[in-house]
Amino acid sequence: MTLPLPNIQEPQPITTPSGQVELRAVTKRYGNGSPVLEDINLSIAESEFVSIIGPSGCGKSTLLKLVAGLTRLSSGSVRVAGVEPVRARKMMSFMFQDATLLPWRTVQRNVELSTELHGVKKAERAAIAGEMLSLVGLSQVAHQFPRQLSGGMKMRVSIARALSTRPKVLLMDEPFAALDELTRDRLNEELLRLRAEGRWTGLFVTHSVAEAVFLSDRIIVLAAQPGRVTYDLPIHFSFPRNAELRLRAEFEEAVIEVSKNLRGVMERRKEGKEP
């Protein structure tokens, strides 16, 4: 039972946050260097899927780490569900470019890791892991070790681990970049299916325009040095989306449109920065 306590501990921003993830005037510099990210304003609504795309080194990973509360911001504010990221960690999960599995644990025990760290009891987390594994179609390899799996299967295990804590926000840093195109396409389709079931908010970093268009409600294009939001492009294809979408002419057009914008960002950077 919770009493209606007056809200004193959390200083509310003047403009009330509307999104699940809110970044206001965020600037980030490492040490005393020049800013990696400058004046980022971004509002991501609940259960929205947003892809972030931009040249290498523009601060995409840094942006995700800021939202995850894994690195300190220099100025501005980041809010996840209205609170500071470190306090919202429990409702977030992170996926990395490689599967980052523990080689000494079986697939089952790897999936259990995230709930185990949350302090979930043994029987319950085993049940959750079993459920997640069947969700990603890996029940039959539950007792194998990661080294016995293909790259795509490892990534599925990583997805299952991330979803076990039933996150409200899923942060993904180029999760499929190391996979071949066919596997990547299949996992993209699976990710959409999982999102339809889980209704989490997705923040997805990628270098593949086609992947971003296929998955996203919105694509954010970042420019480099310093990282800034240069385009915020909505993608209007209706859900559920399936593999067939990739063959449609509109899909092709959208990919070209985003690629043009991305190209523009790259060119401007060349003109501006090259000595």
Place this chain on the structure above:
Amino acid sequence: MKRRIIDIISAASVCAGLLVSWRLIIFIFQLPAYLLPSPISVTQAVIQRFPSLLVSLGITSMAAGGGWLASIVVGIIVAIVFAQSHWIRRMFYPYTLLLQTVPIVAIAPLILMWVGTGTFAVGVITFIICLPPVIANTTQGLISTDKNLVSLFLMHNSFGSGLLPELRYRLQLLWKLQLPSAMPALFVGIRISSGIAVIGAIVGELFAGSSRVGVGGLGYAITYANAQLQTDYLFALVFFASGLGFAFFFLASFLEWYFLHNWHESALSPEED
């Protein structure tokens, strides 16, 4: 199976070749037995003095094994402390290197002065030369844990903030992530120190002698046989010492295989995949 047999045959023929050339060298240069005893007289020395050889072997094994084991335990503890902050490493790591570069022959007499002669002193000397590789490798293993995995542990950290929760978080990280990922590196350290443990014990025994006259480890017996010009016995002792060193190395390699073969790739032989 066929390859096994070929391996055994080729190893045996190399051994036979060595024995033959050993005998030939004595014959050609007409060497007296006190300079180079024949394989047969060495074998005879082994048979005749087998009981005292075994006693020496036992004493050296105990000193070398004890020192080695202590270096593993202490090395892991020191490495865990070192892994906690890079300030601690900066302050104390140089001394580990210093320990490694100190000439053990030079400080052996000092140690004997401090802890007395006998098996314990020999164990201490072994411990000192076995320690640096264990510390260095284990520390390296602990601090080179996958950064993303550390982030994962941090993100799902459910202990809250404060001193005690921080400690519990560190212990969890250590137990569930850092120690298991440091296992391969730890075993590299154990393997390296296994090779030098017997050397350390024998060097120690050259100085420490024995607590009882006439009874001592292999190193003590070597000085004794040398002084008595019992070259055949000296050879027997040297073979036993090498055998002991090999046994230690084999034990370390076996432990490494036993603990790691389930998951670590470097412990897998190519055929197993």
